[in-house]
Amino acid sequence: MTKINKNYLELKDSYLFSTIATKVSEFKTKNPDKEIIRLGIGDVVLPLCxxxxxxxxxxxxxxxxxxxxxxxxxxxxxxxxxxxxxxxxxxxxxxxxxxxxxxxxxxxxxxxxxxxxxxxxxxxxxxxxxxxxxxxxxxxxxxxxxxxxxxxxxxxxxxxxxxxxxxxxxxxxxxxxxxxxxxxxxxxxxxxxxxxxxxxxxxxxxxxxxxxxxxxxxxxxxxxxxxxxxxxxxxxxxxxxxxxxxxxxxxxxxxxxxxxxxxxxxxxxxxxxxxxxxxxxxxxxxxxxxxKEGRIKIKENIDYYMENAKIIGNALDELNIKYIGGKNSPYIWLQCPGNMSSWEFFDYLLEEVNIVGTPGVGFGENGEGYFRLTSFGHKENIIKAVERLKTLKF
Amino acid sequence: MTKINKNYLELKDSYLFSTIATKVSEFKTKNPDKEIIRLGIGDVVLPLCxxxxxxxxxxxxxxxxxxxxxxxxxxxxxxxxxxxxxxxxxxxxxxxxxxxxxxxxxxxxxxxxxxxxxxxxxxxxxxxxxxxxxxxxxxxxxxxxxxxxxxxxxxxxxxxxxxxxxxxxxxxxxxxxxxxxxxxxxxxxxxxxxxxxxxxxxxxxxxxxxxxxxxxxxxxxxxxxxxxxxxxxxxxxxxxxxxxxxxxxxxxxxxxxxxxxxxxxxxxxxxxxxxxxxxxxxxxxxxxxxxKEGRIKIKENIDYYMENAKIIGNALDELNIKYIGGKNSPYIWLQCPGNMSSWEFFDYLLEEVNIVGTPGVGFGENGEGYFRLTSFGHKENIIKAVERLKTLKF
Known part of the structure; x- marks a missing residue:
């Protein structure tokens, strides 16, 4: 009788991105007129050079x-x-x-x-x-x-x-x-x-x-x-x-x-x-x-994303939100304001300013109370997102 | 101290294709004027449709x-x-x-x-x-x-x-x-x-x-x-x-x-x-x-290879060499004539008619005494190869 690799039964199902998808989808159904900006998944948006x-x-x-x-x-x-x-x-x-x-x-x-x-x-x-x-x-x-x-x-x-x-x-x-x-x-x-x-x-x-x-x-x-x-x-x-x-x-x-x-x-x-x-x-x-040409072109794209990171970082500075990253990295890792948990801050951002990020707790226990934003987006969306962020009060 | 997966030490090094390469290379050095036809490796030759x-x-x-x-x-x-x-x-x-x-x-x-x-x-x-x-x-x-x-x-x-x-x-x-x-x-x-x-x-x-x-x-x-x-x-x-x-x-x-x-x-x-x-x-x-168009085009390519298989099969029939395959498959699996071993027949074909095939013993013990030819080649080479084969006497 064939036996499976039993270690697979020890895996926790990762509900991180599926839970995000469900929450976003529910929000959209309730608020069809709201434009959501996604700063969650770490995927690039610029075409190949x-x-x-x-x-x-x-x-x-x-x-x-x-x-x-x-x-x-x-x-x-x-x-x-x-x-x-x-x-x-x-x-x-x-x-x-x-x-x-x-x-x-x-x-x-x-x-x-x-x-x-x-x-x-x-x-x-x-x-x-x-x-x-x-x-x-x-x-x-x-x-x-x-x-x-x-x-x-x-x-x-x-x-x-x-x-x-x-x-x-x-x-x-x-x-x-x-x-x-x-x-x-x-x-x-x-x-x-x-x-x-x-x-x-x-x-x-x-x-x-x-x-x-x-x-x-x-x-x-x-x-x-x-x-x-x-x-x-x-x-x-x-x-x-x-x-x-x-x-x-x-x-x-x-x-x-x-x-x-x-x-x-x-x-x-x-x-x-x-x-x-x-x-x-x-x-x-x-x-x-x-x-030689490729190296120049990909550097332009990386500069583009890092400029996004700077825009996000500056907004967080203004809001007195503590964060690391955004320098030498496309990711910004922020401490959820007001002692919110990772998922509380997720819901808050989605409801208040229609921005989607990633709850830090999805990356390990020490991620609880933290939140990941990515700079992989089109600049106009990043600017729009930080304008919305700046309207928040903590 | 890090430990490796010890099972890897039980693997036999596969010398099949490297031995073939060495033998072919030695033959070429000794016989720079001889044109070798390869019916060994199972790789395709026709471009994408x-x-x-x-x-x-x-x-x-x-x-x-x-x-x-x-x-x-x-x-x-x-x-x-x-x-x-x-x-x-x-x-x-x-x-x-x-x-x-x-x-x-x-x-x-x-x-x-x-x-x-x-x-x-x-x-x-x-x-x-x-x-x-x-x-x-x-x-x-x-x-x-x-x-x-x-x-x-x-x-x-x-x-x-x-x-x-x-x-x-x-x-x-x-x-x-x-x-x-x-x-x-x-x-x-x-x-x-x-x-x-x-x-x-x-x-x-x-x-x-x-x-x-x-x-x-x-x-x-x-x-x-x-x-x-x-x-x-x-x-x-x-x-x-x-x-x-x-x-x-x-x-x-x-x-x-x-x-x-x-x-x-x-x-x-x-x-x-x-x-x-x-x-x-x-x-x-x-x-x-x-x-729809793709299905027609790839069928044309498969027909081309299977026509090759038929050409090889007919030549083996003429030579009274027993084989299977070549129908419903691009591979022809022949019994080495004259009680030759797989590698003896490999050397014989290379020396006598400059054709490279694959010794059957490389696919398991029961492959000893057998030999694989593939129909993945250009038709003109296949025709040339069988003309050479037909000059052999067993």
Whole structure:
């Protein structure tokens, strides 16, 4: 008789976004004339930039002709894209080899699938609040989770302590949902901790392109020793508006070992067995992100979103609402005013000014009393939203 | 201290295609003037058909404009594509609901990832010879494997026996590598067996589009009871030349249960947690496969490959070489003449007539003494290859 993976029964159903959808839909039914502004879901709105579109068109032409048609590609990605990424890393003084870079269909897939190569007996360290995928993928495998607490006091940047136990350590910087970013010396502490404990850091830099300050590393490999203890996962979703295109990349250094086994070799074996590579068309599109023109164009889009973040931040300042993020990150993480809970503030914003955000408690217990706004919107809507916000009294 | 998944150490390195590459490369160095014809790897050569290209172009335009840009889509796929597939199934009198169909980036990913939702304690039934991914993905999870033997005597179509034990049963029909196909009554036996034993069949129909005979089911759901015991995995790789585009689909019926838990619900949870859906552009391309014009065009391509298969088959008949496949399948599975082993015949073909095929032993122990040729080539090369074959004496 077939048995299921019983760990799945331990998962909590995530009602966060479905509850938001239900509440919004009910509000719309009751108030058909009200215009709702959504600052909730972290999805981009600007179209793909011209250098990406040009590559897409040329890739489609390749697939239409006998002489340029592409069938199976390498599971770990085409060299033309890996080399572009390798060159991008050089800007941060990080030297990687092509075989250390694996092209993926996005950070979410790799963050989940990477766990395949690790024992179920590993204990996992996960910050709270954080991207819920870290928690759920480990519950699916039955791993023990130790949480490290992000609080307003530590700037939502938990640090290692002597008594912390963990074999796999998740770090997301710039953080989703808080927008908090670790600086160089803080990351050095984590790297030293991981080396001492023989742990592996899973470093999520999906939002690295939003970093403006020099002291915030774009890659963990900017930190000495990191190649001995860290896997880095990145995505073009927010960097270049690829949420619907699907492309990311994961770095597993050749010198990274566990039990005297190369993790690079294990991950290659996982990917060649359970994955057939990212669409050629998508990989060509991704190469357009890293061209000289592409880099300029995507920077313009990021500047656009960061200008939005500034507009929101300024309004919160005026309202005396405490927040972090919005610098080096597209997310603004605010303390709900008037001691409201996350969901109370959600309802209040929706009812009073018809703005939808994300209750912080959806990202972990420490998120209770906090609220996430995103700067991924059209400027005119952001301006309209803050004008409405400013009418509120707390 | 971090521990790896030790099951990975039990995997045998697959030297099949790398050994082929080495041998071919050595031969070329010694014989720079000889023209090699490759009938080895199962990759398509014809470019994408016009209806697919048209959809790709229109999708790229969508992504370039603010008003039509697509960000995150549903993890389980866009309804426009699921509905096309639903309608395709109706041609085989199979009624499915949209929520029973999951769009994937190919059969290889889903065949591997589906195992996530099942207990490691399940015993697996795998035919020998077969697509090596079934074996490797289960070794990675540490599951016990019971092989069922394909032989020339049973037409490489093993059937269930009373003493066979297994919770997850892999069936690939049309089979890779043998090209063997189960007919309706044979599949009914497997379905009845699975229902009796409370097992789940993982049915791989990546080659269903090559079925011409009415008695060979395109879907296991053509068999009564299959919705209670089978998950079906399909791919557009061979159907429409999508090996480099990457799109497939997996069906998990709503009525399919294990331990009183809905497998559809578990798979949805797995996919929404570890996957972010297939590229919008690729899903649009896939919808072009199922349009009226697309169906005609892809049939022309399949007819082209099957004409190749016929040319190869006729040559083998003339040479008195025994084979199966080549009907309802792009693969031809031949018995190596003169009692040669798989690798002896590989060397013989390469040296004597400069043709590259795939040694059958690479697909399992029962493949020893057999050899796979594929019809995925340009017709002029196939004709050239059989002319060379006909010069051989056994």
């Amino acid at each position: 011209s250098s990406v579109i040009d590559e897409l068109k040329s890739a489609v032409d390749d697939m239409a002709s006998d002489s340029t048609f592409k069938g199976y590609g390498p599971e770990q990605g085409y060299l033309f894209l890996k080399d572009s990424i390798k060159n991008y890393y050089k800007e941060f003084n990080v030297d990687l080899l092509s075989e250390e870079i694996f092209i993926s269909d996005g950070a979410k897939s790799d963050l989940g699938n990477l766990l395949d190569i690790f024992s179920k007996d590993n204990v996992v360290v996960i910050p709270d609040p954080v991207y819920p995928v870290y928690v759920d993928t480990n519950i699916m495998d039955g791993r023990k989770i130790n949480y490290v607490n992000g609080t307003f006091e530590n700037g939502f940047l938990p640090m290692p302590t002597e008594d912390l136990e963990g074999d796999l350590i998740y770090i997301c910087s710039p953080n989703n949902p808080t927008g908090a970013t670790y600086n160089r010396s803080q990351l050095k502490e984590w790297v030293d901790f991981a080396i001492e404990k023989k742990s592996i850091i899973l470093f999520d830099v999906a939002y690295e392109a939003f970093i403006y300050d020099d002291d915030i590393p774009h890659s963990i490999y900017e930190i000495e020793g990191a190649k001995k203890c860290a896997i880095e996962v990145c995505s073009l979703s927010k960097t270049a508006g690829f949420t619907g295109v699907r492309c990311g990349y994961t770095t597993v250094p050749l010198e990274l070992e566990c039990d005297n086994v190369s993790l690079n070799k294990l991950w290659l074996r996982r990917q060649t067995t359970k994955f057939n590579g990212v669409s050629y068309i998508v990989q060509k599109a991704a190469s357009g992100v890293f061209s | 016009s209806s697919v290209i048209d959809e790709l172009k229109s999708a790229v335009d969508d992504m370039a404009s603010d008003s039509t840009f697509k960000g995150y889509g549903p993890e389980q796929g866009y309804l426009f594509l699921k509905d096309s597939i639903k309608n395709y199934y109706k041609e085989f009198n199979v009624d499915l609901l949209s929520e029973e169909i999951f769009i994937s980036d190919g059969a290889k990913s889903d065949l591997g990832n589906l195992l996530d939702i099942f207990s490691k304690d399940n015993v697996v039934v795998i035919p020998d010879p077969v697509y090596p991914v079934y074996v490797d993905t289960n070794i990675m999870d540490g599951r016990k494997i019971n092989y069922v033997n394909g032989t020339f005597e049973n037409g490489f179509l093993p059937m269930p026996t009373e003493d066979l034990e297994g919770d997850l049963i892999y069936i690939c029909s049309p089979n890779n590598p043998t090209g063997a196909t189960y007919n309706r009554s044979q599949l009914k036996e497997w379905v009845d067996f699975a229902i009796e034993k409370k097992s789940i069949i993982l049915f791989d129909v990546a080659y269903e589009a090559f079925i011409y005979d009415d008695d060979i089911p395109h879907s296991i759901y053509e068999i009564e009871g299959a919705k209670k015991c089978a998950i079906e995995v399909c791919s557009l790789s061979k159907t429409a030349g999508f090996t480099g585009v990457r799109c497939g689909y997996t069906t998990v019926p709503l009525e399919l249960e294990c331990d009183n838990v809905s497998l559809n619900k578990l798979w949805l949870r797995r996919q929404t947690t570890k996957f972010n859906g297939v590229s919008y552009i690729v899903q649009k391309a896939a919808s072009g496969v199922f349009s």
